Amino acid sequence: MPNNTNAAVTPPESFEGAMAELAQLVSQMESGQLPLEASVAAYARGSELVKYCAAQLEKVESQVKVLEGDMLKPFSADGVDEGGQ
Template sequence: MAKTPAPASDALPESPLPATYEEAQAELEQLVSQMESGQLPLDGLLASYRRGAQLLQFCRARLEAVEAQVKLLEDGQLKPWGAA
C-alpha cells in the first residue's frame, strides 16, 4: 500500500492582503527583517518569500494606480514631484 504524501505548503490558504499600502510595506519590512535574521527554518523562509512576493505585487499595483490617477490630474502628463 503506497503512502499518501503529506500536503505541500502550496496547499495552505493565502493570507488576505493588507487594506493599505502602508500596512503592506510594514509587513514586508518585518518579513525581510525575519528572513535576514537567519532564525527561520527553510520552510519558514519559503513561506516568507512567497508572502513577500504577494505584498510586493500589491504595493506595485497600488503605486501604479496612484501614478495613473496623478497622470489624469496632471492632464495626461506625469510631472516630477518638485515641479510647480
C-alpha cells in the same frame, strides 16, 4: 503552519500595512533564524506584498496622470521657488 497559509491568502489592509509587513518579513528572513519552510512561506508572502504594492502604486500613478492632464513632470526645487515667489 495553517497561519502561514492564511496569511498568504489574506490581502493587506493598505499600502502602508503591506510595506510594514514586508519590512517585518525581510527582517525575519535576514536574521537567519527562520526554519526552511517558514523562510519559503515568508518569501512567498513577501512576493505577494510586492505585487500588491506595485499595483497600488500603478493605480495611484494613473490617478495622478488624470488629475494632471496626463502631463507628469519631474519635481524640481527650482519650480517650487518660481511658483511660490
